Amino acid sequence: MNNRLKRDSLKAYMFLFPAVGLILLFKIYPIIIVFGESFYKVSYLSGSKVFVGINNYLDLFFDRSFWNSVWVTTKLNLLINPIQVVIAVVMALLINMEFRGRLFYRLLFFIPLGVSLAVTTIYWSIFFRPGNGVMNYILNSVGIPRQPFFNSPSQALWIIIGIASWKGCSFWMIFILAGLKNIPREIYEACDVEGIEPIASFFYITLPLLAKTILFVFVTDTAANFMLFIPIFMITKGGPDSSTNVLMHEAYRTAMLQGDMGHGMAMIVFLMLMLMTVVAIQFKVTGEREI
Amino acid sequence: MIRRTTTLQHFLFHILSILFGLIFVVPIIWSLIASFRPENLVFAGLSPLSIKALIPLPFTMKNFIGVFTNDVFSSALVNTLVVAAVTVVCGVIINAAAGFAFATINFVGKGILFSIVLSSFLMPPDVLVIPTYNLVDSLGLIDTRIALILPVVGNGMVIFMFIQFFSQVPKALREAALIDGASSLQVLSKIYLPLTLPTMIGASLILFLAQWEAFLWPLVVSRSIENGMIQIALSTFTQQYGTLWGMKLAAASLLCFIPLILLMPLQRYYIASVVGTALKE
Known part of the structure; x- marks a missing residue:
């Protein structure tokens, strides 16, 4: 190693140390902690820690509530990610069109970017209030009976999906919008000259050229929704009948409320592995052709 | 993206955009207006739905004062x-x-x-x-x-x-x-x-x-x-x-x-x- 590289390295580490040190401590080290702690059991009363090997994982295997959470997390993600991506694409296409007032609409479409998920949850929990909520009034006035919404095991998850999407779609839209802006205008001008229908040009030009952006959004959106927690924690606490008890909420409840750290950690490990598998599959299925 | 669009298409774009826009704006505007009404009238005009829901009357700052105190x-x-x-x-x-x-x-x-x-x-x-x-x-x-x-x-x-x-x-x-x-x-x-x-x-x-x-x-x-x-x-x-x-x-x-x-x-x-x-x- 020559002297110059040595001197430069030292200098670089000084610049890097604060930020990279914090990242190593708070973003990387916890990954090691979560694996390590999942092999221990902490006694709630004495606070002492005992090595239990893979017992926490074995317990999970026979834990029905855990498997239910795995299923709810899977179901939520199978529904919410395609919904959000499709709506985000539609929104991005809309405000990318050239028609009067689109700047105004764009401003409106950006609003959820500044609204936190907790506040979003409050708004929509009022709207969907079982009994005398606004949505029930609207349904009633067109002759549909009152719905229980988040008091019903079959509807609660849909309400959670709606709340998360109100916030999520706008966020993912800005990525799609940037992808659209990267498509050269000349291509569309050529389409116009050739007399190609807009719908055909969307499927044969826009969509293929947008594939990489959409894949990115799809993967990041999945990662975000695997950890969806706020609306579930605020409205349903996982209920009714555990129908919204996603893995993240189950892990929080086990580790923080019941104080069973070892089990909670094992759940987090499972959640991380599950997410990594899903992302790998997404890349394999969609990625091979385009990236 | 430039496209020669028909009037009908224009109309559809507007309808769709307004629909999305309303979904984004209404909760925020409504809750701001409702928070200027006294506690017992916060949900006024919601069921049955009427324009009263979007009028901050009777006007009060009580809720905001309450929040800050x-x-x-x-x-x-x-x-x-x-x-x-x-x-x-x-x-x-x-x-x-x-x-x-x-x-x-x-x-x-x-x-x-x-x-x-x-x-x-x-x-x-x-x-x-x-x-x-x-x-x-x-x-x-x-x-x-x-x-x-x-x-x-x-x-x-x-x-x-x-x-x-x-x-x-x-x-x-x-x-x-x-x-x-x-x-x-x-x-x-x-x-x-x-x-x-x-x-x-x-x-x-x-x-x-x-x-x-x-x-x-x-x-x-x-x-x-x-x-x-x-x-x-x-x-x-x-x-x-x-x-x-x-x-x-x-x-x-x-x-x-x-x-x-x-x-x-x-x-x-x-x-x-x-x-x-x-x-x-």
Whole structure:
């Protein structure tokens, strides 16, 4: 190693140390902690820690509530990610069109970017209030009976999906919008000259050229929704009948409320592995052709 | 995208856009208006639905006064602003420094450290909240302001933004300054940082929103009123015997209009920063 590289390295580490040190401590080290702690059991009363090997994982295997959470997390993600991506694409296409007032609409479409998920949850929990909520009034006035919404095991998850999407779609839209802006205008001008229908040009030009952006959004959106927690924690606490008890909420409840750290950690490990598998599959299925 | 569109298509675009727009605007506007009505009339005009729902009469400031004089909420507001301010200032400085090193200096271990930074921001942060709680517990920092700030300050995404920007600055500029006897620190502070205002605004907004919207982390790490964060403090208006809806909506309106006022004029920078890091991976 020559002297110059040595001197430069030292200098670089000084610049890097604060930020990279914090990242190593708070973003990387916890990954090691979560694996390590999942092999221990902490006694709630004495606070002492005992090595239990893979017992926490074995317990999970026979834990029905855990498997239910795995299923709810899977179901939520199978529904919410395609919904959000499709709506985000539609929104991005809309405000990318050239028609009067689109700047105004764009401003409106950006609003959820500044609204936190907790506040979003409050708004929509009022709207969907079982009994005398606004949505029930609207349904009633067109002759549909009152719905229980988040008091019903079959509807609660849909309400959670709606709340998360109100916030999520706008966020993912800005990525799609940037992808659209990267498509050269000349291509569309050529389409116009050739007399190609807009719908055909969307499927044969826009969509293929947008594939990489959409894949990115799809993967990041999945990662975000695997950890969806706020609306579930605020409205349903996982209920009714555990129908919204996603893995993240189950892990929080086990580790923080019941104080069973070892089990909670094992759940987090499972959640991380599950997410990594899903992302790998997404890349394999969609990625091979385009990236 | 240019397209020759028919009047019918135009009409459809407008209908769809208005529909989306209403879904985004109505909850915010309604809750702001409702929070100016007295507690017993907050839900006026909703069922049956009438225009009364969107008229702030009888007008009262009681809910907002109540929110600001509520101990839990007002101290959470102060704490959140302090935490966010410290996070923004420290975060911009240390992440810019790290980005500067990655972009301009050749050093041992660059590849490994870069992949660590990259993987840290691809990992959704909430998944690590429980092990991070363990870590912070063993450091003896539970229920401190430091615990709210430290894990958020070092941010891989912000580092990445600065790397991208700094690698576009011509190398000749730096070399000329070094020949003239400037130190690396001077190169960063006198040449690079002044050029990077848009990136700094974008980074500040990202860090500010990270703290403003923080939920799961303060939920597990903060206990006392002084260390409360606003998103959690919203629940203080839900009490054993029911919810104080007027105050809750007033608080929610504050939580949404403060960042919107910041974001609206600066949205360009925010979007460029968020999108820029993503699409250049």
